[in-house]
Amino acid sequence: MTRVMNPRKEIEDLISKGDLEGLLKKAGELHGHFCPYLALGVRASYIALKALRAEQSTGMEELVAIVETNNCFSDGVQMVTGCTFGNNGLIYRDLGKTAVTIAQRGGPAVRVALKAEYIDGFSTRYPEASALFEKIVVKHEETTQAEREKLMELWAESSFDQLKLPEDEVFTVKHVKVEVPPLAPIFASVRCSVCGENVMETRARVKNGKPICLECAGAEYYVLDGSGISVGKGKLLQRGS
Ligand SMILES: [Zn+2]
Numbered sequence: 001m002t003r004v005m006n007p008r009k010e011i012e013d014l015i016s017k018g019d020l021e022g023l024l025k026k027a028g029e030l031h032g033h034f035c036p037y038l039a040l041g042v043r044a045s046y047i048a049l050k051a052l053r054a055e056q057s058t059g060m061e062e063l064v065a066i067v068e069t070n071n072c073f074s075d076g077v078q079m080v081t082g083c084t085f086g087n088n089g090l091i092y093r094d095l096g097k098t099a100v101t102i103a104q105r106g107g108p109a110v111r112v113a114l115k116a117e118y119i120d121g122f123s124t125r126y127p128e129a130s131a132l133f134e135k136i137v138v139k140h141e142e143t144t145q146a147e148r149e150k151l152m153e154l155w156a157e158s159s160f161d162q163l164k165l166p167e168d169e170v171f172t173v174k175h176v177k178v179e180v181p182p183l184a185p186i187f188a189s190v191r192c193s194v195c196g197e198n199v200m201e202t203r204a205r206v207k208n209g210k211p212i213c214l215e216c217a218g219a220e221y222y223v224l225d226g227s228g229i230s231v232g233k234g235k236l237l238q239r240g241s
């Protein structure tokens with residue numbers, strides 16, 4: 001019954017026990033592989049939660065996590081904090097920095113960021129993995145299956161290392177003030193007069209007196225992808241068209 005009532009019980013228990021390895025393993029389930037930035041996201045979230053808990057003890061559902069880039073780090077944040085893209089607990093500021101701010105609605109907030117010196121020293125600390133990363137992920141050079149497997153193996157090993165390094169070498173922790181937007185309102189839907197799909201009222205336009213979705217209207221909309229937020233336009237291509 002408890003599992004049904006609180007599906008995040010296992011994760012919350014790992015947080016209370018300070019079991020960072022256990023948390024990283026859970027984050028791997030979401031992320032699909034183990035890598036240093038995933039581990040850093042797990043650890044940064046844990047540090048922020050601990051700092052907030054010390055001040056006030058409210059339920060996790062009151063939390064929001066603000067991330068500043070959508071790299072592997074953000075999946076560690078989502079798994080540990082439970083603030084996700086889907087539950088509107090996750091706020092994305094498109095700043096391109098590896099940092100997370102965890103805030104209680106109407107309460108205190110803590111921002112944990114990666115130190116620049118730490119990032120600079122990364123390739124010296126992991127020369128083999130960094131060279132392979134450069135070759136495979138950055139330059140998309142031709143590689144063998146063995147090289148790709150080696151990178152995943154080294155990355156997985158180094159991800160667990162990130163949990164043990166002295167905290168003040170890796171992170172800057174600051175208490176900050178943030179304005180958290182109100183809980184996501186529920187918007188009514190209207191039916192697009194062209195494609196017939198339902199669309200949130202705030203995302204619809206009116207054409208010839210009838211509602212029309214942004215795609216059918218050929219209007220611009222925001223897209224979040226691997227490069228951050230940009231303005232998109234147009235429809236997904238249909239198969240065969
Ligand atoms: Zn990753």
Ligand SMILES: [Zn+2]
Pocket residue numbers: 192193194195196197212213214215216217
């Ligand atoms: Zn439409």
